[in-house]
């Protein structure tokens with residue numbers, strides 16, 4: 643049986659944007675995307691801009707989501723935002739376990755798995771990030787690190803395997819983020835093959851695997867032509883409407 647996975651491109655704005663800059667960026671993006679064959683496309687601005695972005699993107703093909711989320715459902719967790727609140731804001735996605743959160747906010751593999759389940763339980767799609775550091779890559783630990791990061795997620799998802807289409811995994815080598823460096827296409831494919839096998843073994847055949855880390859308009863086509871790359875998670879290039887739209891169009895080549 644051939645499994646069809648809709649290609650997906652998500653822009654992670656990180657801690658960038660302002661009310662003033664968001665509107666022209668999105669208007670320009672929408673005009674670049676108009677009349678194009680599109681994959682599924684989303685943007686994840688900082689929390690304060692979700693309502694603005696949601697209002698600008700309502701009735702357009704572009705969806706929106708958050709960059710992190712609480713693992714808790716509600717209550718005395720000062721400063722945290724729950725998945726149901728994101729749902730109220732019209733979000734489609736929440737990124738969890740981004741390496742910047744693992745690094746700067748000490749998020750653990752188990753906490754990331756709990757966040758992913760909170761997102762899933764609220765009817766949103768978790769985009770679960772995994773990836774090795776430069777030191778881990780140099781020590782040939784890439785696959786071991788990814789297995790360790792994915793293990794609690796796969797355990798938590800064991801009971802909800804039929805929700806595979808509602809889960810996304812993003813492979814982001816930490817050393818490729820914001821550096822202009824990317825693994826070779828063979829290197830990307832090797833890791834994606836490994837993740838694909840782990841997901842398939844867990845019954846998550848519909849789960850999409852994105853690549854992230856210095857994706858640009860200039861390399862997107864090569865990366866998205868790889869058999870197990872279902873799209874991309876884009877940082878810096880998502881802040882440039884033209885570059886981001888080129889990346890989106892490259893992913894549309896995967897549409898069947």
Ligand SMILES: O=C(CO)COP(=O)(O)O
Nearest residue numbers: 654819820855856877878
């Ligand atoms: O971290 C990333 C997306 O989540 C990737 O960032 P860059 O595309 O800027 O390398």
